[in-house]
Amino acid sequence: MEKYLDDAQALFEYTRDLRRDFHKHPEIGFKEIRTANIIAKELSNLGMEVTTGIGQTGVVALLEGKEPGPVVLLRFDMDALPIQEETGAEYASVIEGVMHACGHDGHVAIGLTVARLLNNYRSEFKGTVKLVFQPAEEGLGGAERMIADGILHSPPPDVALALHIWNDKPVGWIGIVPGPVMSAADTFYIRIIGKGGHGAAPNLCNDPVYAASQVISSLQSIVSRNVPPLKEAVVTVASIHGGEAFNVIPSEVELKGTIRTFETSIRDRVISRLEQIVVNVSHALECESKVEIKSMMPAVVNHPDITRRVQQVASRVLPSDQLDIHTITMGSEDMAYVLQQIPGCYFFIGSANKERNLDASHHHPKFDFDESILPKAAGLMVASALEFLGK
Numbered sequence: 144m145e146k147y148l149d150d151a152q153a154l155f156e157y158t159r160d161l162r163r164d165f166h167k168h169p170e171i172g173f174k175e176i177r178t179a180n181i182i183a184k185e186l187s188n189l190g191m192e193v194t195t196g197i198g199q200t201g202v203v204a205l206l207e208g209k210e211p212g213p214v215v216l217l218r219f220d221m222d223a224l225p226i227q228e229e230t231g232a233e234y235a236s237v238i239e240g241v242m243h244a245c246g247h248d249g250h251v252a253i254g255l256t257v258a259r260l261l262n263n264y265r266s267e268f269k270g271t272v273k274l275v276f277q278p279a280e281e282g283l284g285g286a287e288r289m290i291a292d293g294i295l296h297s298p299p300p301d302v303a304l305a306l307h308i309w310n311d312k313p314v315g316w317i318g319i320v321p322g323p324v325m326s327a328a329d330t331f332y333i334r335i336i337g338k339g340g341h342g343a344a345p346n347l348c349n350d351p352v353y354a355a356s357q358v359i360s361s362l363q364s365i366v367s368r369n370v371p372p373l374k375e376a377v378v379t380v381a382s383i384h385g386g387e388a389f390n391v392i393p394s395e396v397e398l399k400g401t402i403r404t405f406e407t408s409i410r411d412r413v414i415s416r417l418e419q420i421v422v423n424v425s426h427a428l429e430c431e432s433k434v435e436i437k438s439m440m441p442a443v444v445n446h447p448d449i450t451r452r453v454q455q456v457a458s459r460v461l462p463s464d465q466l467d468i469h470t471i472t473m474g475s476e477d478m479a480y481v482l483q484q485i486p487g488c489y490f491f492i493g494s495a496n497k498e499r500n501l502d503a504s505h506h507h508p509k510f511d512f513d514e515s516i517l518p519k520a521a522g523l524m525v526a527s528a529l530e531f532l533g534k
């Protein structure tokens with residue numbers, strides 16, 4: 144089993160150079176043109192059948208083994224974020240205001256390394272590897288667009304795998320957890336409508352600023368009073384807007400925020416309590432209200448049997464790493480849409496290195512990770528793919 148890790152290690156410079164090149168030239172969601180061109184070129188050089196323009200800027204390639212057999216989809220996301228980089232790295236972004244601050248540059252480099260390795264092993268497996276390089280993971284709907292363009296058909300995958308470089312955990316940690324691993328995300332928009340007027344005459348107004356403050360306080364009771372204590376949920380009001388002048392009570396206040404849950408029953412309960420609290424607290428304070436909930440993402444749910452097999456592969460390929468089978472995150476991920484239809488596993492590779500100052504969190508202007516994890520990630524992905532292909 145170590146062969147996969149050794150072979151990935153032998154390609155370290157290839158992987159690292161690709162990663163640094165992508166890092167230097169980040170592209171945000173649905174604008175990954177240069178990135179997609181490099182991916183298509185690398186895969187074509189391996190003699191693969193490559194299709195571009197799937198989900199706008201996505202790339203799909205098929206790699207056939209020695210005989211027909213199971214189809215394994217491997218997904219790698221490739222978009223950057225609208226963040227001004229502050230790492231000071233020699234390979235820092237040269238694009239103003241755009242940065243690979245989530246590690247998707249690493250994911251693409253890992254994906255191309257996986258493609259090279261599996262191509263070398265193609266006489267050793269039966270079946271098809273479907274390599275999917277996905278645009279616009281960062282909340283822009285890349286997975287949905289690729290699914291709409293047919294990535295789950297012709298041929299339909301039997302298993303889907305994806306990974307994320309994870310700076311919340313150190314190098315040497317691997318998270319492979321069955322069941323829900325990343326939460327469902329819903330966005331809420333609240334308007335509280337009162338009656339504006341002079342700040343010195345609140346008695347003649349229905350103050351939506353005060354009502355908003357009471358709504359925000361009361362929303363905190365959902366997690367503390369309505370969600371079962373052993374279940375996870377987050378309700379965050381992240382934006383509040385209303386009023387301009389110090390002496391004018393505005394007629395309206397807008398709130399925006401996010402709800403994160405893992406289970407449908409908890410999600411439904413949180414949403415219905417949020418609606419009740421907004422309407423009734425506003426009403427008690429003589430204001431009207433409007434609530435709009437937008438579902439952003441379902442939870443990422445790993446298939447138990449497939450996940451168990453990936454855990455076994457990880458124990459063989461990376462025996463000295465710490466395998467965590469419990470840690471889940473309130474982040475969200477559009478791989479959720481793929482895993483709703485195809486059984487699979489989404490796993491995490493710890494990538495932080497505190498001594499080298501490579502431990503800033505994802506989406507931070509100083510985000511960077513320890514590149515020594517690139518071969519480990521590639522080796523684990525290759526070995527996991529082969530686990531589900533025929534021998």
Ligand SMILES: [Zn+2]
Pocket residue numbers: 244245281505506
């Ligand atoms: Zn991200």
Ligand SMILES: [Zn+2]
Pocket residue numbers: 245246247280307
């Ligand atoms: Zn990410």
